[in-house]
Amino acid sequence: MLSTIKQVNNQDFERILIKTHLINFGENLQSVISKYVSPHYKENDILAISEKVVSVTQNNMRHISDVKVSLLARIITKFVKKYPNDIGFSLPAKMQTAIDISGYPRMILAVIIGGILKFLGKPGYFWKIAGNRVSEIDGFNPDSMYPYTEYAILPPKNPKATCNNIEENFKIKTIIIDGNNINTEIIAKSNGIILDNGTLRKILIDNPMGQDDEMTPFVLIRKR
DSSP states (O other): OOOEEEEEETEEOOOEOOOOOOOOOOHHHHHHHHTTTGGGOOTTTTEEEHHHHHHHHHEEEEEEGOOOOOHHHHHTTTTOOTTTBBBOSSSSHHHHHHHHHHHHHHHHHHHHHHHEEEEHOTTTHHHHOOHHHHHHOOETTTSTTTTTGGGGEOSSSSSSHHHHHHHHHOEEEEEEEOOSSEEEEEEEOOOOOOHHHHHHHHHTTTTOOOOOSSSOOEEEEEOO
8 A cells, every 4th residue: 555644733644545446336335445444444544535436336427428518518618727737627518517417597697706706806606606516526537547537427425424324334434525636625524533624635635546547545544
């Protein structure tokens, strides 16, 4: 197993990457945790899980053949921020998936109000107004492993309950994160975790899980 050290608030945290097989749609998440995580877990560790793998095990996805790209999606993608190391929402099909979830009226409102606020120096409101956690949508990434290149992975269902179920069944404190090459966000955490979201986010801000073919969707956080 690979591990790295991250210092946050003058405290060293080891991030232990746990490699798995290519987890397929509909696999049982708790069985995967039992096989790969339980043998390496130590008391007081925190398990960080990629939200993508949670959604994959929930069959919570959409194939690109089911996406009918609209003019609105093509227009919006012309104005979204582009990143050199991540596709973000620069693909019309991915933006269309967000539109389908939020609905056209709300997305148009997000474009108008978000655009005005961005012009006034207050970026980021587009996604807040769009709501429905659409900023968490992943997928359609040509750099990902097949078959994920053909799927949009939607936000996981009931992430808080998922974390609590893992903690209850395995006695492993758990968080679900949305990590990429742009940012890392804490989506949910189990009730037994004392660390605040800000500290957890700093520990994982560089997305140690990776974005390509690493197959390390689990990270154990261990205070040194």
